[in-house]
Amino acid sequence: MDVKQRKRAPYDPYKITIGGKVRWQVNLPGTYRTTEEGRRVRVRPRRTFSSASQAQTFAKLKRVERENYGVSAVSMDEQLRGDTLAAQRILAPYGISVLEAAEYYVAHRERIEKSATVSDALKALLAAKQADNLRPRYLSDLRLRLARFSAAYGDRFLADIAPAEIEAWLRSLGLAPLGRNSYRSKLNLLFEFGRRCGWIGANPVSNVAKAKVRESLPGILTVEQTARLLESASRATLPYWIASIFAGLRSAECERLEWKDIHFEEALIEVPSLKSKTATRRFVRLRENALAWLAPYRDYHGKLCPLNLRKLLEADRRAAGISHWDVNTCRHSFASYALAHDRDAKDLALELGHSRPDTLFRFYHQRVKPDAAKRFWKIVPVVEGTPILEVVA
Secondary structure (H helix, E strand, O other): OEOOOOOOOOOOOEEEEEOOEEEEEEEOOOEEEEOOOOOEEEEOOEEEEOOHHHHHHHHHHHHHHHHHHOHHHHOOOHHHHHHHHHHHHHHHHHOOOHHHHHHHHHHHHHHHHHOOEHHHHHHHHHHHHHHOOOOHHHHHHHHHHHHHHHHHHOOOEHHHOOHHHHHHHHHHOOOOHHHHHHHHHHHHHHHHHHHHOOOOOOOHHHHOOOOOOOOOOOOOOOHHHHHHHHHHOOOOOHHHHHHHHOOOOOHHHHHHOEHHHEEOOOOEEEEOHHHOOOOOOEEEEOOHHHHHHHHHHOOOOOEOOOOOHHHHHHHHHHHOOOOOOOOOHHHHHHHHHHHHHHOOHHHHHHHHOOOOOHHHHHHOOOOOOHHHHHHHOOEEEOOOOOOOEEEOO
16 A cells, blocks of 8 residues: 555545555544553544545535534544434434433433432331321331332332333232222322432322222111121220211221220210321210210220221121121211211211311212111110110111
8 A cells, every 4th residue: 555654634635545546535633542551642533535526525524514513523433423323313203313312311320320229218218207207007008008119129210210110010910990099199109209309300100190990989888787787796896886887987097096085075076186087186976876885985994996906897797797898888877877867068077077078968968868867876775685786766
């Protein structure tokens, strides 16, 4: 190869002979690189063309590139140039430039580097909620539900989990819509906590749709079922049934209740804010039949409910021949029969702890007939004779 050794200006095409054939070359600006030995050497890139016109066109293009983007653009090596062009072809259908893609990727990597794993985030969330003095039952439920997600994604960074993965996991649980939405709610709490801590830029759960729940009326007890249930109840569980059936307390509220919260003189049950689901204090009126049922317990102290309550309640239901049971069936029964009997939605909403009376009409209006409501509120214990129940007409 016959190459004249003389300093040439970049982008000026010059003729050379390679293998007996005339070729044209264009020098590009020199760059520097570091060798494996640590020496910094200068590299002089050049391009070779078979005709002068090709070399001149290329040189002209490089001059424009240098004027617009600087030396680094024209001295780009072939691999980098090829990668850039390939990336551009991949991004073209989405209308995204190579620069935009690079900026997005760098931002994503920075979020991951600052992020926390699911397991670490869960520990931090539970510690924060415990410091907020939330109830043990709530903390236990939160821990159990999120532990299932952590078992699958515990080592993953929060910032690296996409909405599609969350939705797929929720569907894999095989739960009914209400159950799936409950898990979604807990995940939303976890990722929103991560967002506030700066571990993710946006909460991916916000892009996961809730499962559609077909609205259905809550199940209630018939008058006959109520009588059989109270007849089957033990002395230990009877106060629970009375507080839930004839006062409408939620299951969890009954379990937190103490005998000091029953004010026999005023015929009221006090639900303190610490024992209420809504964290607000309220009073529930004790109807005459409820007072009659609770009269033998007037001098009791301590917790209203015994240990192993759930097993005992299940035994009562079996003894009464009640197989189907919805959550808070007793509370729903109370609301339905009280609304039909008293026809006072405003006061009943306060007793139930509802913020708006329209909830009552939505779920409980005209669930039972007035005659059934009269019979319900006359379910009383028999004072004399054998300890059985009767429904007083």
